[in-house]
Amino acid sequence: MNKHRILPVFDLYGTDFIVDVNKQVLREAERPANEISFISDMSEHQNLYLLRYDQVTKRPEAERTDQYIEVTEVPSLIELDPEGMSLKYSIPVEQLKGKTDFEVMVDQELLADRRRGILPQIDINGEAFVIDLKLQELRHAKYFFPVISLKSFDLTDDGWHYTAFYDTMLKQPLTLDPKLLEMPDHVIQVKLPNEIGLDPVFTAQKYGMDERELLRRHPIQKELKAEVIPLSETDVPRLIRQNKDELRQQHEANRQRSKPRQRPRF
Incomplete structure (x- = not known):
């Protein structure tokens, strides 16, 4: 995928998230470490995703049900970034129409x-x-x-x-x-x-x-x-x-041991 291509941005309740097709995440533009996964943080429903989103933390929320939690529809990656999907999966943009993300990603x-x-x-x-x-x-x-x-x-x-x-x-x-x-x-x-x-x-x-x-x-x-x-x-x-060096060292040690000792003179 072209690393120099400007990635599209998705607005989520006033916060910009970069659409990363390669990692299948929404990545907060101002806090890149904050990523929302299309796979583990959203539920897939044909051509869109459902996300329980906390507007305060700007993170997915599975348990709480207060006024800050919104069940949000997120478009498919095909809709959010058709060019990126086309480049990653080698499918012409015009052939993406009518397909789900799963149908494109998996043969x-x-x-x-x-x-x-x-x-x-x-x-x-x-x-x-x-x-x-x-x-x-x-x-x-x-x-x-x-x-x-x-x-x-x-x-x-x-x-x-x-x-x-x-x-x-x-x-x-x-x-x-x-x-x-x-x-x-x-x-x-x-x-x-x-x-x-x-x-x-x-x-x-x-x-x-x-x-x-x-x-x-x-x-x-x-x-x-x-x-x-x-x-x-x-x-x-x-x-x-290493084995040859060890063998040479062993042969040299054996040769030294086999030398006749010099007899003392009287």
Whole structure:
């Protein structure tokens, strides 16, 4: 999205809020930290949203019912910023007419396929694998074998990706020898999305999450592709250098110990 584009402003009881399509929020112009989420702070009703708004704090209010609380209709993001929606979701402005925000944000054909039980797929090093989170495995889409267990992957520190070293010949994750001295052949590192990124529909069902809300935050991806990282760009070369240095030091220590001691002279 064009970062230099002037974002539209929505007036909410005399207070200007910037419409941020990318984050799906209204952001107060004078207090940027004050954001009102279209997803978690409003309820969606076809082509508009309902917001319980506190005119004093200028924040959503779910509990109070005094005179300062107003149930306000907020237009759809398509209506508030059609250009922004067009740019973000690569849909011509004229094709947005008659659609809801959800229909634009989430590929309806992919969603219908998933609800019919068609499992998503991911490309790993040029080959397609079917994602089956119920069985916690990835199956080769053409031959149904090999089967890759998701339990073989490590979760990254931020929790958003699975990662593993991967044998491109065996098509399996593997654990590298910590005493490695040479770069192994046919091995790369791969990084996959976590469960939400792999299959948001199943993840919502599994954890009892609101499917529409999750899909708005993490839409189904049409072409999932694992990130391929050459070993030269990982910590493996450093590990090999360290192991070689330790081995040289060990050999030197052994050589020193094996030297014949000088006999004393009488």
